[in-house]
Amino acid sequence: MVLYRxxxxxxxxYFFTVTLQDRSxxxxxxxxxxxRDAFRQxxxxxxxxxxxxxxxxxxxxxxFTLPADDDNYSSRWRLIKSIYTRKLVQKGVALAxxxxxxxxxxQRRFWEHTIRDAADMHHHIxxxxxxxxxxxxxxxxxDWPHSSFHLYVRKEILPIDWxx
Numbered sequence: 001m002v003l004y005r006x007x008x009x010x011x012x013x014y015f016f017t018v019t020l021q022d023r024s025x026x027x028x029x030x031x032x033x034x035x036r037d038a039f040r041q042x043x044x045x046x047x048x049x050x051x052x053x054x055x056x057x058x059x060x061x062x063x064f065t066l067p068a069d070d071d072n073y074s075s076r077w078r079l080i081k082s083i084y085t086r087k088l089v090q091k092g093v094a095l096a097x098x099x100x101x102x103x104x105x106x107q108r109r110f111w112e113h114t115i116r117d118a119a120d121m122h123h124h125i126x127x128x129x130x131x132x133x134x135x136x137x138x139x140x141x142x143d144w145p146h147s148s149f150h151l152y153v154r155k156e157i158l159p160i161d162w163x164x
Contacts, residue, residue, distance in 0.1 A: 006112060009114055010071045013121065016073070016112055018081070020105060020107065021104050026057040027057075027105070034091070037087065038081075038087060041079075042076055045079060046076050050064060052152075053147070054146060
């Protein structure tokens with residue numbers, strides 16, 4: 001097994017890209033309520049703050065800030081993925097299984113970047129919010145419904161509650 005080097009900073013702020021295996025899938029937006037609930041349940045079990053997020057049909061970009069004494073973002077993503085997958089199975093969504101008995105919904109790995117400073121945070125928030133336009137899903141950032149952009153426009157105080 002390859003040992004991936006991940007930057008670990010207790011209380012750190014991280015940018016993530018998490019992707020479904022099937023890049024043509026629309027499951028994330030078709031079952032957005034289940035995804036929001038998976039985030040809600042994961043946050044209740046392992047607290048974290050969502051600073052920005054966008055959910056596209058087959059991938060998610062998000063920025064999390066972890067509690068001051070914690071650097072375990074991998075367990076949070078594992079929890080979100082497993083809760084969401086179980087919810088889809090319970091709804092009767094047909095998901096293929098692999099030889100290990102796992103569902104072939106998510107890519108096994110994810111992209112992570114440690115946010116270094118305010119400029120880096122600003123850059124990644126803009127990247128997140130512009131992503132639906134980049135992928136030609138909408139013409140304007142404000143037109144994509146599954147984005148924390150709408151919370152920023154309303155000038156809601158961080159931490160945002162994307163799950164509501």
